[in-house]
Amino acid sequence: MRDQAEPLDFRTLPADDNVNDYTFCVALDGRWFLQKGKMIAYYGQIEFHGVGHGPLDALIASSFHSPLHAADWVVAEGSGKMLLADRAFDVNSYDLTDGNLTVRSGNLLAFEPSLSLKQSIIPGFLTLVGTGKFVAASNGEVHFVEPPVRVDPQALVGWADCPSPCHHYDHAYLRGFLGGVRSLTGIGGASGEEHQFEFTGEGTVLIQSTETMLADRETGNVPGQAGVPGGQQGQAGPGFQRSYG
Amino acid sequence: MTDFRLHGSKVLAVSLGGDAVKAKNGSMVAYEGRMAFKKLTGGGEGLRGMVSRRLTGEQMTVMEVKGDGVCYFADEARDINLVRLSGEKLHVEASNLLCTDSGLRTGTTFTGLRGASQGNGLFTTTVEGTGQAALLSTGPAVLLRVSQGAPLQVDPGAYVGHQGELRQSFQSGVNFRTVMGEGSGESFQIRFEGEGLVYVQPSERATVGGDL
Secondary structure (H helix, E strand, O other), X not given: OXXXXXXXXXXXXXXXXXEEOOEEEEEEEEEEEEEOOOEEEEXXXXXXXXXXXXXXXXXXXXXXXXXXXXXXXXXXXXXEEXXXXXXXXXXXXXXXXXXXXXXEHHHEEEEOOOEEEEEOOOOOEEEEEEEEEEEEEEOOOXXXXXXXXXXXXXXXXXXXXXXXXXXXXXXXXHOHHHHHHHHHHOOOOOOXXXXXXXXXXXXXXXXXXXXXXXXXXXXXXXXXXXXXXXXXXXXXXXXXXXXXO | OOEEEEEXXXXXXXXXXXXXXXXXXXXXXXXXXXXXXXXXXXXXXXHHHHHHHHHHOOOOOEEEEEEEEEEEEOOOOOEEEEEEEEEEEEEEOHHHEEEEEOXXXXXXXXXXXXXXXXXXXXXXXXXXXXXXXXXXXXXXXXXXXXXXXXXEEEOHHHEEEEEEEEXXXXXXXXXXXXXXXXXXXXXXXXXXXXXXXXXXXXXXXXOOOOOO
């Protein structure tokens, strides 16, 4: 039972750690990348600049390789303590050591510039490469599982190292004429669990404990080019990217 | 004697011994004992309060709960934060105020530009006196202390309330890049200086300035 909470101040706030399950505190001394609107409060001298800000050119060139997400990100610059949170979702920080981790773009809150951000070839996901700390949100606690595993598309938060992500459809369900009609129209009843993401190979898969997702942002769609998966809207595989909103 | 207690983080249990509390209309979820519920027109602040609430847009539908026993309150599974006041003044948005005990008075006050940036209007609710109040927040609120030399900047969408001797000013980072569509998304902040406490929630309301 929690009565009146203990007040925190500049000194008692944790440095680069969680304040509670839903709030993370960054001890800023330099620069951090931050998704817009995830900062809830700060102490100290901090300025926020859009990614297009001229003096940040060198930093962007080394750490931000996702022009399609540029409108969603800012750089926090200065020194102080900054609180991050996202729609009262659970937030966690992760440390990468010369590694890689791919995460749903809406779930990534902030990252250290020693990491570099790239767009995953899986639409709607971002990959962080390098060494450093980042903060990501999940609806409910994050669970780590090892491949081989099949994951509900809505419960997937991300994956680390190199498992191969692919679609898996329960074949029995799609077999025959009636199965085809079912899968196209949804008539005839479906358990809603016929389609999963399948991971095989070495690595870790991150799942959240609820299937309600953060609203996908319209920005960050991959360009409509030949050979780019998911590039043409409406021609992507069924149930992928757009249809779980 | 009125006693406020939390059951988990989302249900408030108020023990009443013949006295009354004011609570957000319709927030009762259960009670033990005998209770009487009465809708208070105009926030229970009399005719003057009613008119000023109507004029300021800081409307608050409040009921008076009186009786013997325990009454449980909750609102949309939002988190509840208890505040004990001994003479200080607490500022809070009307939509975030769940319950106040009989030792507290509520009123409205002008907030200036901060309110406009939050999309909550130019006025806020004040709670004064000695007693307990319960505030609502989306996710458990973080309580941050502001002291001399350590001012705090808060995103308007995450602000819940504050108490103590605080001066608030509106800080804007709007520049030509904002106009060019290169905004930082964190263009507006409320800056608190002085001595006091600020309640911040781990989520943001949709605000007018939120996209800039």
